[in-house]
Amino acid sequence: MTNLLDASSSGLQTAARILREGGLVAFGTETVYGLGGDATQPKTVARIFEAKNRPRFNPLISHFADAQAAFTQVVANPLAHKLADTFWPGPLTLILPRAPHSTVSDLAADGLPTLAVRVPKGETVQALLKLVQRPIAAPSANRSGRISPSDAAHVLEELDGRIDAVLDSGPCQVGVESTVLDISNPERPTLLRPGGITLEALQAVCGTIFMPETEVDAAPASPGRLLSHYAPHLPVRLNATDVAPDEALLAFGNTQPSEAAISWNLSESGNLEEAAARLFTGLRTLDKQGQSHHLRGIAVQPIPQHGLGLAIQDRLNRAAAPRPALPPEDLPA
Structure with a gap:
């Protein structure tokens, strides 16, 4: 305990x-x-x-x-x-x-x-x-x-x-x-x-900040660099402009598709600081509710690529990456 x-x-x-x-x-x-x-x-x-x-x-x-x-x-x-x-x-x-x-x-x-x-x-x-x-x-x-x-x-x-x-x-x-x-x-x-x-x-x-030329999924030189990371159990679909009836929606801003069975808005006002603070709770909530409603995935609306939007998109990219095999105790029930 x-x-x-x-x-x-x-x-x-x-x-x-x-x-x-x-x-x-x-x-x-x-x-x-x-x-x-x-x-x-x-x-x-x-x-x-x-x-x-x-x-x-x-x-x-x-x-x-x-x-x-x-x-x-x-x-x-x-x-x-x-x-x-x-x-x-x-x-x-x-x-x-x-x-x-x-x-x-x-x-x-x-x-x-x-x-x-x-x-x-x-x-x-x-x-x-x-x-x-x-x-x-x-x-x-x-x-x-x-x-x-x-x-x-x-x-x-x-x-x-x-x-x-x-x-x-x-x-x-x-x-x-x-x-x-x-x-x-x-x-x-x-x-x-x-x-x-x-x-x-x-x-x-x-001044100038360099970016790594490639991502790695073998032996990272830094924490948080695994390609598949921050992943819910449900598959994640990025840059969604529509949502299927059997998908949950991770929304951003004041316009969103109306078909979503379940939705979580990171920030209705489009505030990236608010969106970053709500990201992991939103993914966790949609994953849990989506599984209970037998949905097949989570659709994510586009995120602006400036300021904290880069960090949010990085986490979403890793959440959507192909997953390695999970240990038995980590498999969804």
Whole structure:
């Protein structure tokens, strides 16, 4: 049974003790709920992979209370300091060379010469990280490849009985994961994953931002790069301008097809921030209701490709990608 903790002083102290002792605690950030474990303890990191059914070739982000703590684990260049001053705490993950004295386990870094580090925003997560005073590896708190959780109830739906505790800090404000920027070569900053910090905001600091030439589905150099990810059980159809009677509809804006049996509007006003915050809850709701109504899929209306629209579209592309075979316990009932 997983213990549900509130964000009181007592709850924070309990969560910090569990983490220091090698346990697993899910906690809310400004992006989504993360499944946290001490990144310096290989056995704990292995438990994260086991709880999530996560491929072991997918590296993890290490979370810290501040930039000073994060930069003890990596070799931080001047661009890293500039980005940290601008965006931390906040939804930006930086990929940097691992420091020779880094205490983060090889398993958390997937044996790579680089490390993913981030300083999350939020009163509760900041208080927790300051209490623990260790790097905390924390992928999204869901079964691998499934829809990321944006509140504590979502975590319990997926991981109850598989982890030690959930620290409930309420719904997440941003609703999509952090932006991942590789600056291990500061002359070529590369956007590996769109997220809560927009491309336009990064360009204002970095100038030119490079994009990977191809996606990979083998051994990602960064978290969140698997082709099939964030996937509901029902198949997802993108850029839909109509909807079949046996499809649920993930809508955006104030015009939508009227034939949908079930619909969820990300933002009737067309606000991309609202849409990002509601994305994973919408996918989860339509998936659950669609299965109960024996629908065959989820149709998604087009999303504007600017600002947070890039991050939303990235998650939808991965949700719609061909899925690998699921473990038996992850198959829909």
